[in-house]
Amino acid sequence: IGIFAHVDAGKTTTTERILKLTGKIHKIGEVHDGESTTDFMVQEAERGITIQSAAVSCFWKDHRFNVIDTPGHVDFTVEVYRSLKVLDGGIGVFCGSGGVEPQSETNWRYANESEVARIIFVNKLDRMGADFLRVVKQTKDVLAANPLVMVLPIGIEDEFTGVVDLLTRKAYVWDDSGLPENYTVTDVPADMVDQVEEYREMLIETAVEQDDAIMEAYMEGEEPSMEDLKRCIRAGTRTMAFFPTYCGSAFKNKGMQLVLDAVVDYLPAPDEVDPQPLTDEEGNETGEFAIVSADEPLKALAFKIMDDRFGALTFVRLYSGQLKKGDTILNSATGKTERIGRMCEMYADDRIEIESAQAGDIIAIVGMKNVQTGHTLCDVKHPCTLEAMVFPEPVISIAVAPKDKGGSEKMGIAIGKMIAEDPSFRVETDEDSGETILKGMGELHLDIKVDILKRTYGVELIVGEPQVAYRETITQMVEDQYTHKKQSGGSGQFGKIEYIIRPGEPNTGFVFKSSVVGGSVPKEFWPAVEKGFASMMNTGTIAGFPVLDVEFELTDGAYHAVDSSAIAFEIAAKAAFRQSIAKAKPQLLEPIMKVDVFSPEDNVGDVIGDLNRRRGMIKDQIAGVTGVRIKADVPLSEMFGYIGSLRTMTSGRGQFSMEFSHYTPCPNSVSEKVVAQVKERKAAEAKK
Structure with a gap:
């Protein structure tokens, strides 16, 4: 399962609570202390955001979960995309007061495209301004999702104490100790009985649509059994007809058990998900699939590579067959075979060695050579290729050089490792100047890369100004x-x-x-x-x-x-x-970004005026309860440093996300400026 949402909706805290409840952590780490288990890079602990998808295994009620905590920041959507590729189901976390924010929409769209079944968890109900039913409505209006309300909150903001489970008509009430196990199960509070019955009826009516026989019996006045109801909810969740929706406060440890039960009850098991298609060398589907069964020949996907203090790790999702220590496997992308040495289950930054794994598992293999993200690992006698992962082209670049002469080799080795870990990060050498050019998905993305080079690999860099990836064409x-x-x-x-x-x-x-x-x-x-x-x-x-x-x-x-x-x-x-x-008649083209800005009502005029000054085309404005969302197409060259301007205009309350949209011809004034800058740069290099 994957846990994904907008920056600050509480994904990592939610993951922490899952691990605590399943007994994988003894002391809970807090994101704001920089101690959480899945945020184990220095950069993550400092910035309080998740950059890499950390994979952790845990158990709940005799079911094994592989939990992936994904980043919410748009510069790292490649991590979200890469995680979705190997997920069977997900938990979409939304903030009880912030609601559906720009990045939630991008990740939700990716998850829809990848056909990943999800549960919705509305978090932070203890926050000022939290409103569960408002967020439920937003998921309908903004995401065009069909939320199936499974619980109702007892109290709100400071007085939030627990939830009512609509199926069982039971109230789960936590004390103020902050310990997840300190709760009591009681009857529904008297002032909530009518509301509970109203929402329970809606829940049952929606669920029974999944089974004609149960629906007919219900229409004739027969209440479905709990078993039948759960079966209907599971069926509808799997086909994404609806999304079971829960609420709570991960930070205060309230409401998490019901979410874990829902993962077991409603999210599909590996063998219930549509199997992965196989492709030929050109990437066209062959009509065959990777059937999830331990008896099939091995088919596995390397979906992430990372270097940590233990050495090179390759994260692998097994779709078919089994993998044992000492097996020889084929990498169908390179045509080379490799012997499997150590395999382990990952628990954030620790690992437990295992002897074997089977279809449905996510494991890490230690010390594999010549493997890259998206490669298929398979049985030597049954070569095959799983559907490839496609990564977006970088849109921004910076020139870097080591501060001291001896740093070049160190920098080269470090960058080589980082490219293997992150396919949306590229490096090139400028033929004229010999400079090393780093390319990525956004300013934050490249900032973090420079930071990793400095901290993890000890390479001090001189960093140039960000450059836009212009293109040329003919007319x-x-x-x-x-x-x-x-x-x-x-x-x-x-x-x-x-x-x-x-x-x-x-x-x-x-x-x-x-x-x-x-x-x-x-x-x-x-x-x-x-x-x-x-x-x-x-x-x-x-x-x-x-x-x-x-x-x-x-x-x-x-x-x-x-x-x-x-x-x-x-x-x-x-x-x-x-x-x-x-x-x-050649012409210069510039990259246009699809920009999604959230602004409080009072600042909308300033924000739109600022986007217009940045040559932006306003596409849409959507008024919400807490403010207005503005969608616009803006040239990337005008977006540098935008987050600072937006924070100033909105007193820190504005948010935005952007992704590459298309290339379009540059206005003459911009074209002339770019050509002049290139000439200047070349003249300066010639003098060196």
């Missing part, structure tokens, strides 16, 4: 030709090509086709022409940014029986690219 079709001729004693080089370059469809990248007939350019040289054009797409002619969405058609040409070769045609294509792109 006009050009018919052209180019001849490459070189004669210098012995055999020469000759290749002539005639071609059309035209703007491609959006998001097609690079497209090559040949309409040559009659052998004027023999077929064996076509791949060389394609390779020549493709290799030039990395560097445009305006400011040297990668080129997007261009189609090249080879129409004619000429060759020489002796002097023509693949290399001659490749050189011709490279020179042709340079010659013709400049004629095709």
